[in-house]
Every structure is written in structure tokens, then in C-alpha cells.
Amino acid sequence: MEPSKRIESALEAAVARATAAPAPPQLAHAVRHAVFAGGARVRPRLCLTVAAACGDDHPELADAAATAIELMHCASLVHDDLPCFDDAATRRGQPSVHAAYGERLAVLAGDALIVHALETLALTVPQAPQRAGALLTTVTRATGMPYGITAGQAWESEPEIPVAEYHQAKTGSLFAAATVAGAIAAGAEDQADRWRIVGERLGEAYQVADDLRDAVGAEDELGKPTGQDSSHGLANAVSEHGLQGAKERLDRLVQEAVDAVPECAGAEQLRAGILQEMERVLPESLGRSAA
Amino acid sequence: MEPSKRIESALEAAVARATAAPAPPQLAHAVRHAVFAGGARVRPRLCLTVAAACGDDHPELADAAATAIELMHCASLVHDDLPCFDDAATRRGQPSVHAAYGERLAVLAGDALIVHALETLALTVPQAPQRAGALLTTVTRATGMPYGITAGQAWESEPEIPVAEYHQAKTGSLFAAATVAGAIAAGAEDQADRWRIVGERLGEAYQVADDLRDAVGAEDELGKPTGQDSSHGLANAVSEHGLQGAKERLDRLVQEAVDAVPECAGAEQLRAGILQEMERVLPESLGRSAA
Numbered sequence: 001m002e003p004s005k006r007i008e009s010a011l012e013a014a015v016a017r018a019t020a021a022p023a024p025p026q027l028a029h030a031v032r033h034a035v036f037a038g039g040a041r042v043r044p045r046l047c048l049t050v051a052a053a054c055g056d057d058h059p060e061l062a063d064a065a066a067t068a069i070e071l072m073h074c075a076s077l078v079h080d081d082l083p084c085f086d087d088a089a090t091r092r093g094q095p096s097v098h099a100a101y102g103e104r105l106a107v108l109a110g111d112a113l114i115v116h117a118l119e120t121l122a123l124t125v126p127q128a129p130q131r132a133g134a135l136l137t138t139v140t141r142a143t144g145m146p147y148g149i150t151a152g153q154a155w156e157s158e159p160e161i162p163v164a165e166y167h168q169a170k171t172g173s174l175f176a177a178a179t180v181a182g183a184i185a186a187g188a189e190d191q192a193d194r195w196r197i198v199g200e201r202l203g204e205a206y207q208v209a210d211d212l213r214d215a216v217g218a219e220d221e222l223g224k225p226t227g228q229d230s231s232h233g234l235a236n237a238v239s240e241h242g243l244q245g246a247k248e249r250l251d252r253l254v255q256e257a258v259d260a261v262p263e264c265a266g267a268e269q270l271r272a273g274i275l276q277e278m279e280r281v282l283p284e285s286l287g288r289s290a291a
Numbered sequence: 292m293e294p295s296k297r298i299e300s301a302l303e304a305a306v307a308r309a310t311a312a313p314a315p316p317q318l319a320h321a322v323r324h325a326v327f328a329g330g331a332r333v334r335p336r337l338c339l340t341v342a343a344a345c346g347d348d349h350p351e352l353a354d355a356a357a358t359a360i361e362l363m364h365c366a367s368l369v370h371d372d373l374p375c376f377d378d379a380a381t382r383r384g385q386p387s388v389h390a391a392y393g394e395r396l397a398v399l400a401g402d403a404l405i406v407h408a409l410e411t412l413a414l415t416v417p418q419a420p421q422r423a424g425a426l427l428t429t430v431t432r433a434t435g436m437p438y439g440i441t442a443g444q445a446w447e448s449e450p451e452i453p454v455a456e457y458h459q460a461k462t463g464s465l466f467a468a469a470t471v472a473g474a475i476a477a478g479a480e481d482q483a484d485r486w487r488i489v490g491e492r493l494g495e496a497y498q499v500a501d502d503l504r505d506a507v508g509a510e511d512e513l514g515k516p517t518g519q520d521s522s523h524g525l526a527n528a529v530s531e532h533g534l535q536g537a538k539e540r541l542d543r544l545v546q547e548a549v550d551a552v553p554e555c556a557g558a559e560q561l562r563a564g565i566l567q568e569m570e571r572v573l574p575e576s577l578g579r580s581a582a
Contacts, residue, residue, distance in 0.1 A: 022456055023437030027445035031436070079402065084394040103375040104448050107398065108441045111370065114402060115435035118409045122431060125416060125424030133416030133423070140413060144406035145322070146314030150399045154318035157395050165313055 003052075007044045010063040010120075011035055011070060018116045030101040030109040034074045038092045043178040044070040046202065049273060050182030050195060053266030057186055058131065064124045065135050065181035068117040072143050073174060075113035078106050080153065114143070134184045142177035149173060167207055168200065175203030194262040201257035205278060208250045211236040213283045215243060247286065254278045294343075298335045301354040301411075302326055302361060309407045321392040321400040325365045329383045333568075334469040335361040337493065340564055341473030341486060344557030348477055352422055355415045356472035359408040359430050364465060366404035367440050369397050376444070405434070425475045433468035440464060458498055459491065466494030485553040492548035496569060499541045502527040504574045506534060538577065545569045 001009070015035050019028035044066035051062035081088040081096040082103060089099045098106035118136060125132040145151045152170025155161050179199030180192050188195075215238040237246040258271045292300070306326050310319035335357035342353035372379040372387040373394060380390045389397035409427060416423040436442045443461025446452050470490030471483050479486075506529040528537040549562045 018436040020437050022453075023442055024445040024449050026448050027436060027442060075402075079398055082398065084398065102448065105445060107370055107373065107375065108445045110402070111366075111405060112436050112441040114405045115409075115431050115439070115441065118406075118413075119428060119431035119435060122409075122413075122424060122427035125420055125427065129416060129420030129424070133413060133420065136413035136416065136427075137410060140406050140410035144410060145309040145318060145403045146311050148406070150403040150406065151314055151318060154315040154396060154399045157317050157393065158315050162313075 003045055003048045004041060006048060006059075006063055007041050007066055007070065010067045011044075014067050014071060014116055014120045017119075018112060026101060027105055027108055027112065030097050030105040031112055033094075033100060034078045034097050034109050034113060035071065037094050039070070039074065041070060042206065043073055043174055046175065046199070047178040047182040047185075049270060050179045050198075051186045053261075053264050053270040054183050054186035054188040054191075055265055058128055061124055061128055061131055061135065061185040062182060064120050064132075065139070065185045066178075067120045068135070068139050069142075069174060069178050069181060071113045071117035071120070072139065072149070075110040075117065076143075076149050076153070076174075078110040078113070082106055085153070117143075131184055131187065131189070134189055135181050138177050138181050138184060142173040147173055167204065171207045172200045172203035175199040175206070188264065191262045191264070194260055197260040198257050201253045201260065202274065205250055205253040205257065206281065208237040208246055208253065209278070209281045209283075211238045212243070212246055212250070212286060214238070215246075216283050216285050243286075250278070250282075294336055294339045295332060297339060297350075297354055298332050298357055298361065301358040302335075305358050305362060305407055305411050308410075309403060317392060318396055318399055318403065321388050321396040322403055324385075324391060325369045325388050325400050325404060326362065328385050330361070330365065332361060333497065333572075334364055334465055337466065337490070338469040338473040338476075340561060341470045341489075342477045344552075344555050344561040345474050345477035345479040345482075346556055349419055349422065352415055352419055352426065352476040353473060355411050355423075356426050356430075356476045357469075358411045359426070360433075360465060360469050360472060362404045362408035362411065363430065363434050363440070366401045366408065367434075367444070367465075369401040369404070371444065373397055408434075422475055422478065422480070425480060426472050429468050429472050429475060433464040438464055458495065462498045463491045463494035466490040466497070479555065482553045482555070485551055488551040489548050492544045492551065493565065496541055496544040496548065497572065499528040499537055499544065500569070500572045500574075502529045503534070503537055503541070503577060505529070506537075507574050507576050534577075541569070541573075 015032055019031055047066040047069055048062055056062055077091060078097045080086055081091055082098055088096050090096060097109055118139065121132055121136045121139065142148045143150065147169055149170060152166055152173065155166040155169065176196045176199035179195040183189065183191055183195040214236070237249055241249055254274065258274055261267050261271055306323055310322055338357040338360055339353055347353055368382060369388045371377055372382055373389055379387050381387060388400055392400070409430065412423055412427045412430065433439045434441065438460055440461060443457055443464065446457040446460065467487045467490035470486040474480065474482055474486040505527070528540055532540055545565065549565055552558050552562055
């Protein structure tokens with residue numbers, strides 16, 4: 001099955017389990033809205049791509065890993081959009097979950113998505129206990145504390161923000177989980193350290209690309225209000241290095257990711273795919289020159 | 292080791308893992324505040340008691356299950372106290388997490404506690420894959436949707452609340468997880484159905500005892516503002532059955548829990564323990580007559 005179809009189908013199965021009767025109808029709608037609102041599925045695609053490069057001998061494990069990572073990503077967006085954080089009324093051009101269903105259901109939808117992300121992996125324990133155990137702790141490390149998304153978001157409440165730790169925890173951690181989990185799902189746990197570097201560099205590259213898009217004000221392309229990072233007073237790649245410097249940094253990060261790809265059956269195809277994907281995420285007005 | 296020491300020591304290990312450097316200091320404080328603020332540890336004690344009655348041949352699994360269940364309970368309290376839900380300034384006589392650390396860190400502390408609850412179980416997969424897998428799905432079922440705490444809490448956002456489903460999901464589910472997980476941790480998964488009934492009846496009994504305490508206004512004993520349930524306009528045992536009727540209902544639920552305890556090494560001791568515990572939770576002014 002084509003990767004994006006595999007991802008949508010696996011997400012649908014997980015969401016169907018969570019929203020089945022007797023789930024409260026509004027919460028079920030809120031969860032569905034959070035997961036199926038036009039996300040680019042960048043992390044689960046990366047996860048499946050790495051699994052494919054490593055042989056993908058247990059596709060149901062790769063699907064579960066990709067699903068868990070995307071559900072965690074959706075949960076973090078729902079909670080990030082809450083009034084006490086970004087207070088965002090829209091997300092990807094649609095109402096945010098709290099705008100559509102209220103703050104209570106947005107809190108609960110995020111909570112439920114975290115639970116079901118890990119449940120999706122827990123259900124694979126009987127078939128492949130060793131890999132499933134490693135997949136679970138890969139995803140918890142990327143989302144909890146001290147290294148994961150919640151830690152990353154919490155740095156914004158500190159008087160001083162260590163910029164590298166902040167970006168690594170808030171963005172890099174889940175990208176690293178995507179590559180590492182893809183490798184573990186396909187039995188390549190011994191190469192996890194290399195795959196972690198690939199994921200971390202790509203996570204940082206996406207962050208820089210996001211800063212570039214934010215700076216050139218491509219609001220229409222992005223579907224959310226631009227200029228949000230600078231309104232938090234946080235350092236970003238463009239304010240730190242300028243447009244040209246940020247573009248150079250992006251190219252360097254992508255090259256480091258490509259170089260870190262370990263030898264495996266699909267290494268060449270994966271390297272080409274990374275370059276192609278990075279061209280896709282650059283804003284048009286920057287000439288999509290990252291490759 | 293004495294049960295309450297086992298529980299505090301296992302919780303301390305889980306919290307220490309989550310709050311280790313480089314965790315953001317404020318989030319680390321908030322998580323510690325959420326877990327170590329004088330909770331009665333009713334659910335983890337129940338879990339260890341059931342594990343002991345079933346032989347407790349893998350005490351580290353029972354500890355992990357008890358820890359996961361208590362961390363989930365703490366997470367639900369932190370999110371329940373948020374301004375958009377109960378807007379509670381205090382909990383157990385101390386400032387609630389959002390009152391002490393702000394709304395953002397309260398949202399994130401709850402999220403992190405959910406992740407680390409399940410991580411605690413995920414870390415046991417290598418030693419005992421079969422039991423750990425069942426423990427994980429027992430806890431996710433009790434906390435997610437459609438049967439768990441998030442579903443229970445979300446019923447409050449519906450125009451009509453099905454009272455039985457609501458209480459079962461909001462309170463009963465985690466008590467049922469406590470008894471079922473205690474049994475699974477000790478290898479007694481074949482008796483899980485009976486243990487589920489024990490947990491469900493006890494969960495309902497605690498709810499009725501809570502309603503009774505609420506009704507007699509034992510604010511000092513409880514450490515939180517009383518009368519909160521009736522302010523939600525929700526049915527409770529006292530408003531539905533009167534004081535005497537609620538007390539009779541409590542006695543009946545406790546008896547059903549005792550009767551449902553399956554035959555096992557420690558069955559008699561457990562039955563006596565249930566009766567003793569239920570006497571403890573009744574408000575003094577009601578003569579603690581449940582036994």
C-alpha cells in the first residue's frame with residue numbers, strides 16, 4: 001500500500017477504536033477533528049520511509065509506530081492552541097479544536113490522543129514484544145520529560161530558555177522518534193544512534209524552513225497566522241542568521257541528515273527522498289533551492 | 292516492604308526519571324507537586340493488595356502497575372482543577388498545580404504524567420512481555436476513550452449525561468484497572484473478569500462515600516471545597532437516595548465487592564481489608580457504620 005494510504009488507514013483504525021460507542025459524542029468529534037484536519041503527516045511518512053529503507057519486515061509495527069507518533073503530534077497541537085498557550089483560533093485553515101469544541105474538550109481530546117498513541121503500540125506487544133517495548137519507550141522519551149515535547153513546551157515558562165535544548169525537545173525529539181521508531185519497527189535497532197541523528201537534523205531543518213516561511217510571510221501557504229514565534233520573543237533561525245544565513249543553515253542540516261543515513265537496503269533512495277522532501281517544504285519565494 | 296512504602300518508593304523512582312536534568316525546573320516542580328501532595332493512594336494500595344492476594348510473584352510488575360495507575364489519577368486531578376473545569380484553587384488543603392505554577396505548566400504536567408504512567412509499564416516489557424502488554428492496555432482502557440477517565444470527564448460537556456456510564460468511566464474505570472492490573476501483575480489474568488467487578492463496585496462505593504462526605508459538609512476532613520458535585524447539577528447518591536438510602540447503597544456495593552473476590556491464596560484477608568478500608572473512608576459523623 002502507498003505510504004500516505006497506509007498512514008490514513010492506520011490512523012482511522014486507531015481513532016475508530018477510541019471514538020466507538022459509548023464514547024461521548026462531542027469528545028469523539030473533537031478527537032476526529034484533531035487528527036483529520038489536513039495534516040501533512042511529515043513525521044509518520046518519515047517513520048515509514050525509514051522502515052522501508054530497513055526492509056519493513058513487520059509492516060504492522062511500522063504502521064503502529066507511525067500512528068503513535070502522529071497522534072502525539074496532533075495532541076501537542078491541540079494543547080499548544082489552547083488559550084493559555086498560543087490562543088490560536090485556527091489551525092491549517094480550519095477552526096482549532098478549542099475554537100470548535102471549547103476548551104474542556106480540547107484538553108480532554110489531547111489527553112485521549114496521548115493515551116491512544118501509546119495504546120496503539122501497546123496492542124503490538126503480544127506479536128513482537130521486544131520491538132514493541134523499544135518502540136514504546138522511544139515514543140515516551142520523545143513526548144514526556146526531560147527530553148520530549150512537554151519539556152520543550154515548558155521551557156517557554158522559564159525565565160531563561162536554553163535555545164538548543166528548547167528546539168531539540170520541542171521539535172527535534174519527535175522527528176528523532178520517527179526515524180528511530182521506523183528503524184526499530186524493521187528490526188534495525190542496532191543502527192538507532194545513526195537514525196537518531198538523521199531525525200534530529202531533519203527536525204531542525206523543518207524548524208528552519210518554518211522560520212523561513214514565517215519570515216517571508218507565506219500565510220496562505222501555511223494556513224496559520226505568521227509571525228507567532230517572534231511574538232514569543234524566542235530566537236529563530238532568521239532573526240539569528242538572516243534570510244541567507246538561515247537558508248545556508250538549512251542546506252547544511254539537510255546534508256548532515258543525508259550523510260548520517262546508515263548503510264541499509266534502501267539508503268540511496270532514502271537520501272534522494274530527503275532532498276526532494278526538503279525542496280517541497282521551502283517557500284516558493286525562496287526559490288526552493290535547498291536541494 | 293510495607294505497601295505504602297513500596298508505593299511511595301516506586302512513585303519517587305518514576306518522578307525522578309521524568310524530572311532529571313535537563314528537565315525545565317518549573318515543570319519538574321509542578322510534576323512533583325502533583326504527585327506528592329498528600330494523596331491517599333487508594334488505587335495503588337488496592338492494586339498491591341490484589342496482587343498480594345494473588346501471590347505477587349513479580350512484585351516489580353505490581354509496583355509498576357500501581358505507579359501507572361496513581362500517576363494517571365494525579366494527571367486527571369491536575370487537569371480537573373484547571374480553570375476551564377473545576378477552577379479549584381486548592382487540592383488536599385494545598386494550592387492546586389495551576390494555582391501554584393500557572394495554567395500552562397498544569398496542562399503540561401498532566402500531559403507528562405500520562406506519558407510517564409505508561410512509560411513505567413513500558414519499561415517492564417522486556418522482563419515480562421505478556422503481562423506488561425496486558426497491563427498497558429488495562430491502563431489505557433481505563434484512562435482513554437470510550438470507557439476511561441477522559442470519556443467520563445467529557446460526559447460533563449454533553450447536553451444529557453447518562454449517569455451510570457458517566458460514573459463508571461470517570462471513577463469506576465480506574466478502580467477496575469487497579470484490581471485487574473493487580474491480578475495480571477501476579478499472573479492471575481484468568482480471573483480478570485471477577486477482579487473487574489470487585490474494582491467497579493469499590494469505585495462506586497468510594498463515589499457514594501464521597502457524596503456522603505460532601506453532603507455532611509466535612510470540609511476540614513476532605514481538604515477541598517464541598518458541594519462541588521451539586522454545583523455541576525449532576526445527580527449524586529445523596530440527592531438521589533437521601534442520606535440513609537445512600538448509606539444503604541454503600542453497604543450493598545461493599546458487600547457485592549466482597550462477594551466478587553475470587554478464590555485465591557489471600558481471599559479472606561482481602562475481604563476483611565475491604566471492609567476495614569470502607570469504614571475508614573466514611574465520615575465520622577455518619578458513625579462509620581459501613582462495616
